[in-house]
Amino acid sequence: MRAEKGIQSEWIERMSKQVGLLSLYQDKFEVSYLNELLITELKYKNLEDFKTHIGNSVLEIVHPEDLEEFRRFLLLKTEYPENPKFKCRLRCKDNSFTWYEVSRVHCVGREQKPMLLCTLINVSGYMKFPKKMYQAATLQNGEIVIRIEVEEKTAYIPVELAAKYNLPEKFLNMPYSLIESGYILDESVVDYLKFYGKIVKGEEGTVEVQSRGIDGVTRWLYGKSVVKCNEEGKAVTAVVSFLDITEKKKKEIKINRLQQSEMFFKKVAELSERIILKYEFHTDCFIPVTGRAGKILEKFPEPLSPLKIINAQFIEDEYLWEVHRAFYNMKKEARDGSLCVRIKSLSAEKRWKWYKFTYYVIVDSEKQPTHAIIFCDDITKMRSGELAEQCLENNLNRKSQKPVFNLVYNLSLDAFEKSEGMVPGYYADGVIASYSKAFDWICGQVLPEYREKFRKCFSKNILLKKGEDRGEEIFPVKYKERTISVKAAYQVFKDVYTESLIIWIQCQETDVGTTEAEKTNIICKGIYIRTFGHFDIFINGKAVPIQNAKARELLALLVDKRGGFISAEEILSVLWEDEPMSTKALAKIRQTVMILKNVLKKYTEEEVIESQRGLRRLNIDIVKCDLYDYLSGASEYVSLYQGAYMPNYSWGEMMIPELNRRKVRFSEQDFYEE
Numbered sequence: 001m002r003a004e005k006g007i008q009s010e011w012i013e014r015m016s017k018q019v020g021l022l023s024l025y026q027d028k029f030e031v032s033y034l035n036e037l038l039i040t041e042l043k044y045k046n047l048e049d050f051k052t053h054i055g056n057s058v059l060e061i062v063h064p065e066d067l068e069e070f071r072r073f074l075l076l077k078t079e080y081p082e083n084p085k086f087k088c089r090l091r092c093k094d095n096s097f098t099w100y101e102v103s104r105v106h107c108v109g110r111e112q113k114p115m116l117l118c119t120l121i122n123v124s125g126y127m128k129f130p131k132k133m134y135q136a137a138t139l140q141n142g143e144i145v146i147r148i149e150v151e152e153k154t155a156y157i158p159v160e161l162a163a164k165y166n167l168p169e170k171f172l173n174m175p176y177s178l179i180e181s182g183y184i185l186d187e188s189v190v191d192y193l194k195f196y197g198k199i200v201k202g203e204e205g206t207v208e209v210q211s212r213g214i215d216g217v218t219r220w221l222y223g224k225s226v227v228k229c230n231e232e233g234k235a236v237t238a239v240v241s242f243l244d245i246t247e248k249k250k251k252e253i254k255i256n257r258l259q260q261s262e263m264f265f266k267k268v269a270e271l272s273e274r275i276i277l278k279y280e281f282h283t284d285c286f287i288p289v290t291g292r293a294g295k296i297l298e299k300f301p302e303p304l305s306p307l308k309i310i311n312a313q314f315i316e317d318e319y320l321w322e323v324h325r326a327f328y329n330m331k332k333e334a335r336d337g338s339l340c341v342r343i344k345s346l347s348a349e350k351r352w353k354w355y356k357f358t359y360y361v362i363v364d365s366e367k368q369p370t371h372a373i374i375f376c377d378d379i380t381k382m383r384s385g386e387l388a389e390q391c392l393e394n395n396l397n398r399k400s401q402k403p404v405f406n407l408v409y410n411l412s413l414d415a416f417e418k419s420e421g422m423v424p425g426y427y428a429d430g431v432i433a434s435y436s437k438a439f440d441w442i443c444g445q446v447l448p449e450y451r452e453k454f455r456k457c458f459s460k461n462i463l464l465k466k467g468e469d470r471g472e473e474i475f476p477v478k479y480k481e482r483t484i485s486v487k488a489a490y491q492v493f494k495d496v497y498t499e500s501l502i503i504w505i506q507c508q509e510t511d512v513g514t515t516e517a518e519k520t521n522i523i524c525k526g527i528y529i530r531t532f533g534h535f536d537i538f539i540n541g542k543a544v545p546i547q548n549a550k551a552r553e554l555l556a557l558l559v560d561k562r563g564g565f566i567s568a569e570e571i572l573s574v575l576w577e578d579e580p581m582s583t584k585a586l587a588k589i590r591q592t593v594m595i596l597k598n599v600l601k602k603y604t605e606e607e608v609i610e611s612q613r614g615l616r617r618l619n620i621d622i623v624k625c626d627l628y629d630y631l632s633g634a635s636e637y638v639s640l641y642q643g644a645y646m647p648n649y650s651w652g653e654m655m656i657p658e659l660n661r662r663k664v665r666f667s668e669q670d671f672y673e674e
Helices: 002-016 036-041 047-054 064-075 131-141 159-164 176-180 186-200 246-257 262-271 291-297 306-311 317-333 380-397 425-431 435-445 448-458 460-466 516-523 549-560 568-575 583-601 626-632 650-673
Strands: 020-025 030-034 086-091 097-108 114-122 144-149 154-156 206-212 218-229 235-244 275-280 285-288 337-344 352-363 369-378 405-410 415-420 470-479 482-494 501-509 527-530 536-539 609-612 615-618 623-625
Touching (some): 020 036, 030 047, 176 186, 186 206, 186 218, 186 235, 218 246, 275 291, 317 337, 380 482, 405 435, 415 435, 425 435, 435 448, 435 460, 448 460, 527 626, 549 568, 549 650, 623 626, 626 650
Parallel strands (some): 527 623
Antiparallel strands (some): 020 030, 086 097, 097 114, 218 235, 275 285, 275 369, 337 352, 405 501, 470 482, 527 536
């Protein structure tokens, strides 16, 4: 006997480290023992802490939906029932629930009392349906929520919902039990079985079915499933929520029958974000149809009539006659129509906006107009896009303008729409492909250090995400055997008819606009630096390729300082903004300076960059620069600056206010001289 007890004790000790152990008195389900593993998983400190919060009965921690099955399982007298294992949820100290697979054996305790020794294996990893997902399914769809055990082909309905809708708490032989019991009508069987088939495959889905309840009432239900799979990818359990959409379906049917009637119009208008007004001829006033229209009319103290709108000076004068004619057509001839007018907004800024008004006149049996429905759409942005294209066409038709061309792509369809102007043959094949292919091709032409900036401006995904955007950027690109700077002005807008996103890109070679003074400087012998537009350095008429981006930016920074010395700290703060000063940082600065000097030495023997005790400066005595020429105020240089200075570097913006002030001053001088 002692040997057997020793073996049992050893077995219990070994099992305690692997599974939860629970012993209890069978008659009252009183807990007599919990091993440390189970106590920890249930988030209690010890057995005393467990009994203090729960009491003696293990039934206090069983989930209400599993309680009756759990009780029956424990009361089974036979040692080997048909199903020797049972899955249930036990409540932890923090009121969360954990799934366990329970097995039990009968034994005899002290005083010969019948006891049960239960082993509990935590199966939450593949059995527990995530709490947040269950709550999301319940809260989102809210009406009838069922849990399906896929392998058991059983569906469970919470007690409260079953009582509320007079439904059984359990359906066996899923999915056919719902069909056989008449809950799913014949016309919805195919859709329902496809929906359930997705659940079995582990896929989530939705379905709309017609159902007839015990009360005999036919309802439309919208079902949505959330599926939990095991580690092998097989569906284990699912939560399906059915939402009663009968009223919604009735409204849809009613709307289909009343498409041409005012009732249909009002139902649509309730959901519309558009500005829709009703004008009554006999009262001569406007009535809001949509909520947005109501908010606008609330700003007027009295009922609004056409005459009051005209007298309030909200409409630009040149469109008043068109508005008068539109009201005449409505009232006298009962004629539908539309017009576009410019209106002053009611916001604090009082900005002018373009609106398109489309109106439909309703007549009585005697064909006399009773009222009109007016749709008002803000087309300001669309109008801007149309004007931008028209402006471009004007530029193309005027010979005095600089050479320019533009491209139009449909971003939504990823297709080339059209081009205007003379597209260089070198680019022609690349740009008339789809937008994605054209983007990849042009990106390959942009110099490597500017490609990331190009992607951030023109990547299709970025443009679609922004929805509407505009801007102007300058990129150096390879053109045959040379490098040129191309200014790309772009605008994204919606096609008013198809709702597709359209991008309009105007391309202009900035070198074409170079002034005669700058051309002379570039061609002449010596060192010339260009800062207006794309930053470049020319030595004896040839552009110097500085491949290292930091070395190139360092040269630009020295140019911006106009011959002044700059410290290592200042270089670090500009070229490596967030990096603190350190030995490593100083080494990077020295290396960058060395790279820059070595590149320049290949093209000139002059010492362009001077170094003294850790300070660096540009030797402005041996270089010519468009910035320095412009700041000199000489008349031949006043046209050098056209609004762009060091566009490649954000810190260059600090110089722009000074340059703009100079430009205004030069313009004033020209005015008085004339």
